[in-house]
Structures are given as C-alpha cells and as structure tokens.
Amino acid sequence: MNPKEQFNDLLFKALNKLYGPHDKQEVASSISYCDPKFGEFSTNIAFRLSKSESKAPSEVADSIIIELNKSKTIKKAEFLPPGFINVIMDNKSWIDYIESINDNFSKSEMGKGQSIQLEFISANPTGPLVLTNAWQGYYGDILTNIYKSQGYESSTEYLLNDGGNQIIALGRAIQQAIGKEFEPEIAENLYRGEYIDNIAEIITTKIGSKDKVLSEEPIEVGSLAAELIVENYIKPDLTKLGVNFDSMYSESEADIKRTLTRLEDAGLIKNKDGAVWIDGEKIGLDQDQVLIRSYDNGESYFLKDIAYQLERLEERGYDRTITIVGPDHHGQAIRLVNTLKALGHNEFSELSTQTIRLIKDGKEFKMSKRKGNYILLSDFLDEVPTEAARFYFAMRDTNTHMDFDIDLVKEHSAKNPVYYSLYAYARACSIQENAKKESLSAVSIENYELSLSERQLIMQLSKIEGILKEIIVNHKVHQLLHQTFDIAKSFHEFYEKERVVGSEKAGQKLAIIEKFKQAYEAIFTIIGVDLLEKM
Structure with a gap:
C-alpha cells in the first residue's frame, strides 16, 4: 500500500475513535506531502476540528498524536503550530512500497467499464499542420495514455472539417495557383503557400489539364485538394509528430437533421430574421447563436459542432468525450458545453492550449513561413527532436502562453x-x-x-x-x-x-x-x- 494511504487509514481510524464518524475522502484531503525538514506527511485536520470541538488546535493535535503513535507504522508524529501534525512513516512502509512496484506501476481500475474518446488537433484539411498543432497533439496523446493507465477504454479521433466555405476557398486557391483570376476581395483571402502549388500540380495531372481544373466547380476541386492534403501532408506530419489516431471522422457524417430535431424538441430553437438560432437565454448566454444562416441557408460551424458531439455521445455511446482546441477557439467552449448540458449531457469537456512563441539566442525566432502566415510543423520538427518537443510542451500548463526555447531543449545540462x-x-x-x-x-x-x-x-x-x-x-x-x-x-x-x-x-x-x-x-x-x- 502507498504510505500516504496508510497514513490516511490510521488518521481516519484515530478521528473516528476520538471525535466520531468522519468522511474518509475529507480526511484524505487534509493530508499533503511536507518539506523533508519537517517530516514526510502533514495534516491540518487539528486546525479544521478545533472550531467544531471548541478546543485549541494543539489540544486536538495532541490527542490525535497519542492515538497515531500507538501504531508501529508511524515512526514519529508531532504538532507544528498553528494546527499541523507532521509525521514520519516507519522504514518498513517505504520498503513494502518499493518492493510492490511491478509492471503495473501507476495503473488503476478507477475507469473500468467506462469509455472515453478524445478528439484533438483536427486542423482543417486546407493545409499542412502548423506549430500550434504540436501542443494539442502532445497534450491529447499523453492525456489519452493517462486515461488508459487508469482503466478507461480510451480512443482518439481526428475530426475532418471537410465541408463548407473553407473547401470552396481551397478549390479557388488551387484554381488561382494555375492562373484563374478572382475579384480582389476573394483573391486576397485565399490559401497560399508552397503546398498549394504542389497540390495544384497533382490535381492538374490527375484531372488531365489546367483547363479542366479551371472549369470545375471550386467545391469539387477543393474536396479533391482536401483529400490530397490529408494524405500528403497531414498524415505524414502526424507520423513525424509521433501521434496516431484510432479514427478520422468526416463532419459530413454527422446527422444535421437529427440534431435540429433534438434542439427543436428541447425547446432551444427560435426563428428570426430568416435564420435559425439557438435561444441564448435558454443556454445561459447573452446572445442567440446562429445555426442556419439566412443569406445562404448554410449550416454554421456551431451547428456542425453540436451534431458531431451528439453523434459521439448518443450514436456511438461514449460515456465521456473531450475535444482539445487551439488558441483561436478561446471563448467558444461555453456555448457548446451549455447546449449539450441543456440536452442532458454533462460528460463533454472542451480543453484548449495557448499561443506559442519560439525563442532562439535569447530572442524571438522567426522561422521561414514559406509565403504563408504560419510556421509549418514539419519545419519545426526538423529543428527540434520530436521526443524532446513532446516532453517540453507537456511540461507547460495549457492555461498559460508558451515561450519555447529551442536552444534550451537541445542543451545537454541540468538546465534542460x-x-x-x-x-x-x-x-x-x-x-x-x-x-x-x-x-x-x-x-x-x-x-x-x-x-x-x-x-x-x-x-x-x-x-x-x-x-x-x-x-x-x-x-x-x-x-x-x-x-x-x-x-x-x-x-x-x-x-x-x-x-x-x-x-x-x-x-x-x-x-x-x-x-x-x-x-x-x-x-x-x-x-x-x-x-x-x-x-
């Protein structure tokens, strides 16, 4: 048994004997590891009990210490003002623990019988993976491994957002790359980069000629380009990243009609200004959220997100689901979480990572962006070994922005x-x-x-x-x-x-x-x- 659990058992028994029934979890929450100068474990339970027992913390502590010292498992227990009891376990406790370590070290069955699916990275299939995807990838992969270690039936998924206006824009970008001209307001917002030229060349060869590519509808060209980007860029990038997914799921597979019916039946929908909305007030938001746009009758990303999450929870029956997004999605989680809760699902969590700044030679490092407004993941991993990057990224709290020091992560010293x-x-x-x-x-x-x-x-x-x-x-x-x-x-x-x-x-x-x-x-x-x- 873990010595901390041993101490919790002893403390729990002492409290029940001296002060009546106690909650074991509450007792456990009072215990922490302490500074080696003072002992091994510390509890503030005497301080907590002093009010309800109308006694000084030292008086409560003394009674508990007398009871603890009756056990051979406790080598030393002493009071430390204002209300702490510090203990040192006997030698055998630590010997027994180290001897118990085997191939199942750190594993448990707390999640036995429960399934969870984690979806992360899920970058749009409109280009190669970029630097920010690395953090999501490592974070999601390690979190999945942790769930597995605790007995959960865990799987991972990459969501392909392979429909809508972005695919039309991708098709136009391919056509622009081989000579088609668009209105300035359209042309300036199209995807750019070496990969666009490469994919345009592959599509031209595949279809037969530039003229045939130019005559195709942009959505058709974009759909083909998206497939090629997944196979030629995204999958190789994931391999280089060292992240493997159990499945890839197309957003087109989600049942939009069923989702709208669910929302309608739950009384969450309103129609106004020619569009379909979620009633913001009913899901705890200040504003209504559009589901079906009025100007093109198109489905919003929000509606597609709801449909995908319902498919995971209701159709595929996962007990819990997690989605990990990047810094460009901050602030959007609450509407999806609240909508799912209104539909009876509290098992969904949306997590996010923050922005990343590369540091080299003590200052911000600007990697080549290859004529696009991004840092390619593959370029980054050419500069930094993936396992070093994995460890370094995972050390950072996802709620804080990251300065990734390229020199430090390569250094062979205690500073790294x-x-x-x-x-x-x-x-x-x-x-x-x-x-x-x-x-x-x-x-x-x-x-x-x-x-x-x-x-x-x-x-x-x-x-x-x-x-x-x-x-x-x-x-x-x-x-x-x-x-x-x-x-x-x-x-x-x-x-x-x-x-x-x-x-x-x-x-x-x-x-x-x-x-x-x-x-x-x-x-x-x-x-x-x-x-x-x-x-």
Missing part, C-alpha cells in the same frame, strides 16, 4: 528538463553496468534500513499514482511531467550521495535502482518518450 530527466535513467543503467563488471546483483531489501536520499526517491515515486488520478479530474497533464522531473532530481541526489559499487549494501541499493527503473519506464510509457540507456 528533458535531458535532465532522461539522464537519470541513463545513470541508473550505468550503475547497473558497473555493478555487473564487479559481479554484483540485487538482493532482498526486507530488513534494509533506507537512507534519507533513498526514502526521498521512493516518496517521489509514490506521488505518481495520486497525480494520475488528479489529472483524470483536472486534465492538468503538466503535473505528471513536473513530478517526473522531481523524481529525476531525487535520483540524481541519490547518485551523488550514495556509493553503490563498493558499498557493503550494494545489493540492496541495486534492488532499489531496479525498482526505480521499472517505475520510470512505466511513467515514460505514459509520456510517450523512449528512455535511453546511454547518453
């Missing part, structure tokens, strides 16, 4: 969190290799007395399972990466302080290193980065 974290594993492998040369191997640690640095390393490992469960609720993937960095830091401290080869306790220390590696491998499987035995 990617290198620093990977190097911990390489050091562990190096110790094992040197031990093997001396015919040393791991032995039982059953009666071994852990050093302070060993206890700290094991404690850092023990935090992972709780963090993964938190991420299921808050979706803050960066917490896992920061804890991984802290584990690496603890291992480096162990490496600097503990002599292994040549120590009388070499076998026990090698056993701890083996368990560290096993846990670390499980963590990096979730992150999606390959560990290296030598660096």
Whole structure:
C-alpha cells in the first residue's frame, strides 16, 4: 500500500475513535506531502476540528498524536503550530512500497467499464499542420495514455472539417495557383503557400489539364485538394509528430437533421430574421447563436459542432468525450458545453492550449513561413527532436502562453528538463553496468534500513499514482511531467550521495535502482518518450 494511504487509514481510524464518524475522502484531503525538514506527511485536520470541538488546535493535535503513535507504522508524529501534525512513516512502509512496484506501476481500475474518446488537433484539411498543432497533439496523446493507465477504454479521433466555405476557398486557391483570376476581395483571402502549388500540380495531372481544373466547380476541386492534403501532408506530419489516431471522422457524417430535431424538441430553437438560432437565454448566454444562416441557408460551424458531439455521445455511446482546441477557439467552449448540458449531457469537456512563441539566442525566432502566415510543423520538427518537443510542451500548463526555447531543449545540462530527466535513467543503467563488471546483483531489501536520499526517491515515486488520478479530474497533464522531473532530481541526489559499487549494501541499493527503473519506464510509457540507456 502507498504510505500516504496508510497514513490516511490510521488518521481516519484515530478521528473516528476520538471525535466520531468522519468522511474518509475529507480526511484524505487534509493530508499533503511536507518539506523533508519537517517530516514526510502533514495534516491540518487539528486546525479544521478545533472550531467544531471548541478546543485549541494543539489540544486536538495532541490527542490525535497519542492515538497515531500507538501504531508501529508511524515512526514519529508531532504538532507544528498553528494546527499541523507532521509525521514520519516507519522504514518498513517505504520498503513494502518499493518492493510492490511491478509492471503495473501507476495503473488503476478507477475507469473500468467506462469509455472515453478524445478528439484533438483536427486542423482543417486546407493545409499542412502548423506549430500550434504540436501542443494539442502532445497534450491529447499523453492525456489519452493517462486515461488508459487508469482503466478507461480510451480512443482518439481526428475530426475532418471537410465541408463548407473553407473547401470552396481551397478549390479557388488551387484554381488561382494555375492562373484563374478572382475579384480582389476573394483573391486576397485565399490559401497560399508552397503546398498549394504542389497540390495544384497533382490535381492538374490527375484531372488531365489546367483547363479542366479551371472549369470545375471550386467545391469539387477543393474536396479533391482536401483529400490530397490529408494524405500528403497531414498524415505524414502526424507520423513525424509521433501521434496516431484510432479514427478520422468526416463532419459530413454527422446527422444535421437529427440534431435540429433534438434542439427543436428541447425547446432551444427560435426563428428570426430568416435564420435559425439557438435561444441564448435558454443556454445561459447573452446572445442567440446562429445555426442556419439566412443569406445562404448554410449550416454554421456551431451547428456542425453540436451534431458531431451528439453523434459521439448518443450514436456511438461514449460515456465521456473531450475535444482539445487551439488558441483561436478561446471563448467558444461555453456555448457548446451549455447546449449539450441543456440536452442532458454533462460528460463533454472542451480543453484548449495557448499561443506559442519560439525563442532562439535569447530572442524571438522567426522561422521561414514559406509565403504563408504560419510556421509549418514539419519545419519545426526538423529543428527540434520530436521526443524532446513532446516532453517540453507537456511540461507547460495549457492555461498559460508558451515561450519555447529551442536552444534550451537541445542543451545537454541540468538546465534542460528533458535531458535532465532522461539522464537519470541513463545513470541508473550505468550503475547497473558497473555493478555487473564487479559481479554484483540485487538482493532482498526486507530488513534494509533506507537512507534519507533513498526514502526521498521512493516518496517521489509514490506521488505518481495520486497525480494520475488528479489529472483524470483536472486534465492538468503538466503535473505528471513536473513530478517526473522531481523524481529525476531525487535520483540524481541519490547518485551523488550514495556509493553503490563498493558499498557493503550494494545489493540492496541495486534492488532499489531496479525498482526505480521499472517505475520510470512505466511513467515514460505514459509520456510517450523512449528512455535511453546511454547518453
């Protein structure tokens, strides 16, 4: 059992005995890891109880400490003003925990029997993937792995927005590239870039001549161009990114008619000014939201979004769904979330990433935009290794803007969190290799007395399972990466302080290193980065 859970059990029993029935989750919420100078775990439960019991926090704490100290599992418990109880667990608690680490490290069955689908990146098939898609891709991929690790039946999907005006604009862009002239107000808003010229050349060859391409309706040319962009640009970019999707779904598959009927039956629709709207007041918005436009009778993106999400939740029957969008969609989530709630669905979440700025040589780095207003993902990944990019992106809170330091992520030093974290594993492998040369191997640690640095390393490992469960609720993937960095830091401290080869306790220390590696491998499987035995 995790030592934190052990402490929670002991505290829960003590409180029930001294102060009557308590909620176990509430007791658990009072416990945190504390500064090693003061102990291993801390609880503010004495402070919480002091009001209801009409006693000083110190008096409440003293009674709890007396009860806790009856257990052999507690090595030390003491009061720290104004209302904290700090404890140190016995050596056996940490020995039992490290020995329990196996191939199922960090896994749980909290999501057993529940299905979830995550949809992310989903860039329009009107061009190659760009830099902002990298963050969505890594974030979504790691979040999916976390859900899988906690027992959820998890799958991923890329939504193809392959209809509407953007496809007409793409068709016109292809026609413009081979010589067709459009009105200035149309021409200036068409897609540009090397890829447009390349796709125009492929389509011309495919159809037979430029004249045939120019005579086609833009929607037909655009649809063909979108298919080619997916195959020739988007899929190769995803491969380079290291993100694989279980499915690709065309927005045209969603049932718009059924969606309008659902909205009508729920009393959410109003007709005005020749258009069809969602009644904003009924979904908690200040303004009505258009579904069917008056000027062309076309479907709004919002209506298509509702149809897609209903298809996932109702037709395919996922228990939960998540969509991850980029910075250009900020502020739009509330209308979709509120609409789905009005239709009886509370299982949908829309998450978002922020803007990215590249830094090189201490200043903003302007990569070539190839005559288009974007930084191509493939160009970025030519500059930065994808696994380093994955780790670095995932470390950042998605609620904050990112400065991506290209020089730092390539640096082989402790300042680079990617290198620093990977190097911990390489050091562990190096110790094992040197031990093997001396015919040393791991032995039982059953009666071994852990050093302070060993206890700290094991404690850092023990935090992972709780963090993964938190991420299921808050979706803050960066917490896992920061804890991984802290584990690496603890291992480096162990490496600097503990002599292994040549120590009388070499076998026990090698056993701890083996368990560290096993846990670390499980963590990096979730992150999606390959560990290296030598660096």
